[in-house]
Amino acid sequence: MKKFINLFLAVILMVILLLCTLLTLSVYLKWPMMVSGYSSLFATQFNSRFILLALVLCITAFLFFKKQDTGRKIWKFNLILGILFLAGQLIFMLIMLRTASKYDAEISLIPSLKGLEKPVKPTETHHYLTIYGEKQLFDVYRPKNPSGKPTIPVVLVHGGAFIEGKRDQLGYAANWFTQRGYTSFGIEYPLAKKDRQTYESAVNSIVTCMSYIRKHAQEFNIDPSKMILVGGSAGGSLVMQADLGLRDGFAHSYDGSQVAPPAAVIALYPPVSLSDLYQKLREGKTVDLYDPMNKYLGGSPVQFPARFKQLNLIDHLSGGISPTLILTGEIDHVVNVEAIRDFVNKSKEMKLPVSYMEVPYGEHVYDGNPNSIAGQMTWAEIRHFLKRNRLTAE
Incomplete structure (x- = not known):
């Protein structure tokens, strides 16, 4: 035995x-x-x-x-x-x-053994827009130790392939920013469905939310001139669309206000060219994204070339760009990393303020555990980026 x-x-x-x-x-x-x-x-x-x-x-x-x-x-x-x-x-x-x-990131091995931190709870929730008969809300995460001075606002835009996700999805990001004196706003936007394509309304809703937050700057005790947009995956694409769209004229606020571009943009593994991504999809080099892309854009690049061209963000660089940090993994099978590299290289050729970090062997949402070495590296680079652009609240 x-x-x-x-x-x-x-x-x-x-x-x-x-x-x-x-x-x-x-x-x-x-x-x-x-x-x-x-x-x-x-x-x-x-x-x-x-x-x-x-x-x-x-x-x-x-x-x-x-x-x-x-x-x-x-x-x-x-x-x-x-x-x-x-x-x-x-x-x-x-x-x-x-x-x-x-990337000059200080790493501690002990925290890398930890799991996810419990997300901080929002202090309040606001309604900023009604579209498609649905209320669009955002949560406010105020700093833990407010100084009384106007804080730097951070707008957090969730991912989910443009068809799913919730406004509290970036809770760990809210933790990080509120601990350092920022006021964070976790926002929602209209999600695409079979009977409604949101390639315009999603980004316009984000711009509308930017306008709402700026109009209520005194209530939120923020400095509206220092607004930072942060998004991951589809949210990463949307924050870049908001910045480039405000500069190039394809994004606007539903309240009719003239909205200034953000002070900075942080985009994690963003799809910067949906036409290139569609081609990778046809070649079998990405996960199956036909359903979300068809819902978001209505069909293929052959059917809707103008829609896909609008979301080929490299074509909108001539209007300039806010200081932007792009972070992605080397082998991301959800977005097209080659398109991101082309975007970064084109930005450098044009001497635009775009910073880039690529994590070796990193897959989509490689930073899902912010305490991991890759997660610590990501947040260290974000801290360096904010410091370089004089957007630190610490």
Whole structure:
């Protein structure tokens, strides 16, 4: 019976280690697409935990190998797999730390073992627009230790492929900003459906919300001239659309006000060209996004070339751009990273104030755990960006 239990444990551990090792290998091979994507996503968010797990499994395999006579070959194989798993995760951590050093980001390993923080609760909620018969709301997150002076407003725009998501989705971002003296606004906007395309109304609603917040600047105790737009994924595209659209004339406020562009824009893994993304989709190089793109834009680039051209943001750079920070992962299978690189390179050629950080092996929402090394790196770069543009509240 004891021998049977020993063999059973050896086989179970072998299956676990084989799976962990193969998934780690897929990260470096960047193949197959879906497996490597999920593997990279978990590695960037929980790399420190995986190292601890690998250590525990290695020690377990070593002790059984030394003390057991039954199944020694399996335990030896397990030890080899454990070492490979550990080595793969350690190399991944070294790559992350080297990248952090490149961007001058101070990293602490202890916090990287933590999970997500509990999102801060909003202090109040406001109604800024009614469209399609639906009220559009935003939550206000006031600073934890207000000084009495007008604060810098941060407008947080959620992602969700333009068809889903909630205004409190960026709760961890609200935590970060309110802890540093900013006033944050988590906003919602009309989501696309089969019977309504929101490629115009979504960005116009965001501009309308900007107008509303600025008109009530005294009530919110903010400096309206320093408004920062922050968005992730679809939200990242929308905050860039708001800035470029106000400059190039394709975005406006529904209240008829003349709205000034934001003081700065922070966009995490934004789709900057939906026509390029559609082509990648046809080539099978991204996840299936036909449904959200058809709902948001109504169809394909062949059917609606003008709509897709409006959302090819590189074509709107001639009107200028607010200081913009773009952050993305190297292997993002949801947005087109090549299009983002083209946008950044074109901006640099035009000497526009666009900063860029690309996380090695990073998948979409690579920063889902802000305490991870990749998450700390991201927020350190955001802090550097705000400091460079004199938009710090600390």
